[in-house]
Amino acid sequence: MDTLLRALADGQAHSPTSLLAGLIDLVRPAHPSDSAQAIKNVRALSYLLEQQPDYRANLRRCLLQQLSSTRQIQLYTDVGVLSNAGFFSSMKTRIGERLLPPPQNPDYLKDVFSSLFRDKRDYQWVQQLPQEVCGDVWRALHWEEETDTEARAHTRWQLLEAVQVLSSRIVAIGLEPELVRVHPDIERFESPFLHLNAEVFRFVESQHHAATDDSETGEDEKHILVLLEQCEGIVLRIRKNAARYGISVSLTYHLQRLQQHIHRLRQVLTLLTPGYDPAADPTLFQFLGELVRADNRHHKLSDLFTSNIELLALQVTEHAGQRGEHYIAESRSEWLGMAKAAMGAGLVVGFMALIKLTLAQAHLPLLLEGMAFGLNYAFGFMLIQLLHFTVATKQPAMTAARLAAAIHTPNGGKAQLSELTELVVSVLRTQFIAIVGNVVMALPVAWAIAAGWKHLFGSQAVSVVKAQHLLHEIDPLASLSLFHAAIAGVYLFLAGLIAGYYDNLAIYQRIPERLAALPWLNRLIGEQRTRRVAQYVEHNLGALAGNFYFGLFLGLTGTIGLLLGLPIDIRHITFASANLAFAAVGLDYAISGQTLAWSALGIGLIGLLNLLVSFNLALWVALRSRKLTLRDALPLLPAVARHFLHRPLDFFWPPRRPAVEDETMVETLEAGQR
Template identity: 25%
Template sequence: MSELRSLLNNLNPDADLAARHVWLINLFAWIRGDGASVDGAVARVQSFIDAAAAQPEFGMRLKAWWRTLRQTVEVTTLLADFGFAPRTAFFSELGVRLRRKMLPGTPETIDSAELFPLVAPTRFDALWLAALTEKQIDQLVALLTSDVAADTLAWQHNVMDALTYCNAQIRATGFAPELRLRMDTANDDDRAFHPLSADLDALRLIFFKIYQNNSTAVIQNAGSGSLAADNEPLDAAIASYRARLETCRQAINGVYVHLQDNGISVGLVFMLRQLRERIVRMRELLDALTTPKPAVTAVKLLSRRVTMGQDGKSIGALISANSTLLSAKMAERSSEVGEHYITRDGAEYRTMLGKAMGGGAITAFTTLLKFMVMGFGLTAFWGGFWAGCVYAGSFVLIQLLQLTLATKQPAMTAPAMAA
């Protein structure tokens, strides 16, 4: 308990930016403990709640600290951009991950996407955040703010801003020539992204109009499937926007078809993955906007951000995720070539045997030429150079004569047999 008392005493809402954030980092570190027990971490959260409730003077400092945090830290970057590459380029994201591994972060920042990994740096944080009960979350809300309605409105504005930023990123990526020119123009897939801004503007207008004209409780019932008559326009706007997102998701499927037919680009695959994940993020933010329990939803969202942040650290996962389609295409091409090395009847077997004998004869002659080159007593460089030329020429000759080399068969036939 001495650590908890020290934490409570060290909170200074008037401290500088870095000191305020360091206090939050230390609080999460104390809650995390040794990372061995989720129940233990949840119990420490309850201990913090009880200790804070028992000290009115600390409660006032905590509310002031929270108010300053909300005013100084940009929350929308955590909601909209966290987990995404700053540019939709594979090597750009690879550079970012390498830099994060080599260079430490700083708590002196107003970017929540930069601060959050310092506050919750382990997967264990996702577990105990997800394990918090609604009662505990409500108690934390009561400790942090005395005006829940104002904070709820500020949260909804932040979520709506995050939707706007995500929407802009989706449209920009959808309009990129690399993707647009590969979409199916017959179904107007290349125009699926045009109405996104108009649909979101209509949703924003209806949402805040209803918020101003009705109680918060009425707004929070939107999207539940059992709306009052006044909320029907909002429900229709949300449904329309979700349908638009689904249309965009289907439009980029045509790009995958193009890649399958014409070749794979790791950069394009990365752009497509980022775009699909942005669409998923938009759906998540729409749920957060219309939830009847914004505080509970915010905590669950933070839990998912922790997991996302941990996944975003792995360089191997980045390479693996974006090279899967390339690997599949390589195996498919190898299997197509391997079909030529598989015989199914006697005639095909005799033909293949003849081609293999021809290839073997040329290879034997190639070996003879290599020993002749070695007999000239050339230096290591020139001996290797001319031996390489001999082998290269023999392989080209085998291809021109449509012969085959038996050593190629396992590598070529295995993908075909697997397919």
């Protein structure tokens, strides 16, 4: 480092870009995440600059020469903020630039910046530098000694132009039709978006006059900051209104762009504040860290997805979470109601299993057979939904979103652990009775169908070979039943997302209102019935769509596996239970105790994997959509375990009164006694 700075002082280095790049190479730690080494290197640079006036004078000259010889606006307005190309266009651009990088233009500071921080992991150590360490470097440069005011003025003009560009973009984004649809007040005369450009124009003009006339004082940025706060308030209202108007990828992209531009304009205005001191205010170095990170990762598709899909995922899982409340039984009456609904679903599944076995005996062409299986499952699940029955394995995808919403409280914190524990216990208790209801009904119904078939037609519903195959399919060791159960768990998770997506779509596209306004439908069934149909679609479109796609997934997977030569299929606990009954009757009950035990174990493990896979995936997505991680849910595990040790019956049978109400009543009585 001393050698490089001495070479600069001796006039041996002529290119400011190469010198600054070399200096950053010396400061860069061997490992990008080694912040301690980075801090040590920066402090060594500060010490050399403080001790050697020639070093700091020439480094200042080099920095100012680099700034004055390049156009800076694009660095301030483009790096780290999304373009107006849209989500999918931005994705294609990032892929294209990664495969074939664009040429670098040394006349633009944006391109020079990329050559300075050329290691794609530089942001890791730059963003970890403490403010005091960065402030020491700034103080060690002794900018008060610098006499070249022309180069510094050039940077100030570039920042002012960046303010104008950012302001114009904020206004343009704020008036996008997608945002106006959700919040029509944006277009009103008093909208801050309509006043922002005029205020920025006055600010920039006053700064220009103040620079040319020492007797004038430029206007400050306070009014602009007030308008930016009002713009941010509108962004928050738009996010809240999304629950009523629906969300889309386009809307989330515009909101993300708008927030990025408002944040960037705040930073640039801070840098333009008269007397701004980077040694005392961290804005400059935070800005630098953000620019380095954005430049290092500007080809990363994961950043684009993460920044734009979170709100959409939140809205989709929010709809699933609202439905998840109906899958949680708090009282004994609700618990018994869930048992009845689960038994109703088991009844339907018994007939669905028969239809599936009958279709298999028809030996249709593979694709037709797969579609027939899928439609059987799809229409069966939709019938279950229409009859208000419950399939147990569909609960986790819904209840996981409800649990994530409980973990994340409105103020950004976390709910009380005791309340969350009670919620988890209620979820597990409801899940238990739903599984029992499905299996307890599916087994006898399938047995009754098989026995009735033999009595009516004089033959078995399934052949001996098919019955043996059905037993083999649920054997946890002799087959891939557990792997196939995990695949079904993934489909259950996807069905939950699809349900939330279609619920959001119904709101976003205003499908119920459009249905209610259809002239031909009103003439056909009357206005009153049309309104009822529209209301039903509003509340059930997502559930019906999720059931339909889930059925297709289940039916087509095995066929796709055969076509591709892959060992993929599905196993579902309720259908596995029904298949066990069909196999037992088909073999005239000639099943050994060991085979029966392995089959029962296989059914239990299939159900466990169905639930665990779907629940964990749904919980992960729901937590990520709220900017949480699975670590935020870990404290629940020991709390639930302690509850099980003290009150294990709560996991299977609801208490007479929820525990939270008991605690509240005790506290009320104690307060009254005091």
